[in-house]
Amino acid sequence: MKTEKLYYKNPLQTSCEAVVIEKHPQGLIFDKTVAYPEGGGQVGDVGFLTRTSDNFQIPFFNTTKIKGRNIFLEDFPSIKVETLIIHHIDESFLEKIEEGDIFILEINKKNRSQNTLHHSALHLALMALEDIKPGIDQKIIGAKITDKYGRLDFAIDYKFSPELLKTLEDTCNKYIEENIPVEIYSHPKEPEALYWKCKNYSVPCGGTHCESTGNIGVVKIKRKSIGKYSERLIVEVPENNNFLNSYK
Incomplete structure (x- = not known):
C-alpha cells in the first residue's frame, strides 16, 4: 500500500x-x-x-x-x-x-508557488556557486526551502564576500532573463529517484520546481554567519503572480 x-x-x-x-x-x-x-x-x-x-x-x-x-x-x-x-x-x-x-x-496555491520558486532559485544559486568554487556542493550540511526563503548551509572556513554574492545574484538573474528550460527526469532504475537539470548542471532532487528559469522572476541573495566554520547562503524571491496563476 x-x-x-x-x-x-x-x-x-x-x-x-x-x-x-x-x-x-x-x-x-x-x-x-x-x-x-x-x-x-x-x-x-x-x-x-x-x-x-x-x-x-x-x-x-x-x-x-x-x-x-x-x-x-x-x-x-x-x-x-x-x-x-x-x-x-x-x-x-x-x-x-x-x-x-x-x-x-x-x-494552498500561493504557499506552494512560493516554495517552488525558492527551491528553483536555490538550485540556480548553487549552480552559479559551483562555477566559482567547484566541489562546494560536497560542503553542504543543511538546507531549508519555504515560501519566504531558500537557504543552504556550508561547512567552510571562510565567509562569502559581498563581491561573490553580487556575482551570484547577477548570474542567477541572467539565467532567469534567458528563460532556460528546466528538465526533471528519473533515474533509469527508480522512477521516484529524480534529478533537476538546467543547462549542463544536474543534481538529485525530488522537490517541486519551475519548468523554466524565467518563471522565477528575480532573485536576491545574501549570507549569514552561523559559526566559525560554517556559512549560510540565502535566496529570496518576491511574490510572483504570473507563476501563481499557472496553478490549476
Whole structure:
C-alpha cells in the first residue's frame, strides 16, 4: 500500500479527489494526493480537506511521508520511495472520520508557488556557486526551502564576500532573463529517484520546481554567519503572480 504522488505527474495540479486508506495518530493517509510532503529541505504543503458526502472541511497544516522502501543507487542519495503520505490535522477531527471516506484535497496555491520558486532559485544559486568554487556542493550540511526563503548551509572556513554574492545574484538573474528550460527526469532504475537539470548542471532532487528559469522572476541573495566554520547562503524571491496563476 502506498500513496500515488500526483505532484510528480502534474506539478501544477492543486486539488484531487482521494479516499482515506489509513487513520494515523497525526493525520490522514489517502490513496493519492497533490500535496508535496516535507523532504529534501522543502517544507510540506498545507491546505484543506473537504469530505464529499457532507462538505465537512478540515485544514491540514503539514504533509510528511512515512514507511516506504529504501533505495541505494550509485551517485544518488539514499532515499525512501513508495511512501505513505500523512496530511497532518488536529487530532480532535480523527474520531469524525472513517477509512473509506472520500475527500477533495486542495493545497494552498500561493504557499506552494512560493516554495517552488525558492527551491528553483536555490538550485540556480548553487549552480552559479559551483562555477566559482567547484566541489562546494560536497560542503553542504543543511538546507531549508519555504515560501519566504531558500537557504543552504556550508561547512567552510571562510565567509562569502559581498563581491561573490553580487556575482551570484547577477548570474542567477541572467539565467532567469534567458528563460532556460528546466528538465526533471528519473533515474533509469527508480522512477521516484529524480534529478533537476538546467543547462549542463544536474543534481538529485525530488522537490517541486519551475519548468523554466524565467518563471522565477528575480532573485536576491545574501549570507549569514552561523559559526566559525560554517556559512549560510540565502535566496529570496518576491511574490510572483504570473507563476501563481499557472496553478490549476
